[in-house]
């Protein structure tokens with residue numbers, strides 16, 4: 001499975017706005033457990049897990065997260081015991097939550113303040129039992145996660161080379177910012193001068209941006225390259241609305257239009273929100289006649305979580 005061909009399709013979509021040309025990179029089609037950016041990250045973590053000879057996985061995330069679904073599914077497929085530390089949640093069961101139950105992982109619930117303590121306790125409990133635990137940070141954050149999107153950036157560059165085309169902008173849904181950090185590192189290391197615009201789905205600045213600067217600089221430091229500052233990152237927090245998983249009617253409409261016009265599924269938490277944010281950003285900054293790539297970061301099960309909402313609004 002480490003050898004899956006990760007090059008995902010890039011193609012032009014049907015969309016008019018300010019005479020820009022819009023393309024999409026389909027990381028939602030990565031061929032493991034419904035795809036998404038967490039697959040790219042997971043594959044590198046799983047390779048390190050094997051290289052270190054570990055035999056149990058510990059990770060962190062909510063039961064509704066794409067990261068936990070993918071780690072749980074890969075663990076189950078390889079018969080690796082998996083522990084997920086999860087914040088207590090009052091949310092209804094999402095499709096991700098339901099799927100995670102199928103994979104037979106151990107979920108350890110704790111309050112948000114106790115996350116770090118609970119992770120440490122779980123790791124040391126397993127170590128004392130003679131196991132060799134491997135910890136994967138929530139959302140696949142960290143150097144390996146950044147590297148996985150440095151690699152995705154190289155795929156984009158290869159595509160550009162073979163198609164004699166250069167993107168001016170890459171837009172994406174940014175959460176922890178690890179995905180964005182990897183793309184930014186690629187852009188810097190290859191001196192491409194693209195604009196990489198992360199549309200925040202929840203975090204505010206300066207916090208959101210600070211984390212990305214840290215991620216970029218730890219990667220650049222390791223590669224022996226120049227470091228960046230706060231001003232070098234475009235992390236746009238104007239479209240987070242009420243925060244994580246909050247959405248509005250415009251986002252629902254963007255999701256519906258993309259499905260109808262491009263046969264593409266977005267969701268209201270990540271990709272639909274980011275696509276809407278991208279449109280607003282383009283209008284506000286009067287971006288015209290540019291070559292724009294939208295990175296589809298996945299979350300296919302979330303599309304179905306929102307299906308009733310899509311139908312409701314259609315009937316209004």
Ligand SMILES: *Cc1c(COP(=O)(O)O)cnc(C)c1O
Pocket residue numbers: 036037038066067139173174175176177178179180270271297298299
């Ligand atoms: C996790 C996730 C993101 C955000 O990725 P980060 O690397 O944390 O910024 C974006 N889109 C989807 C669908 C995700 O699951």
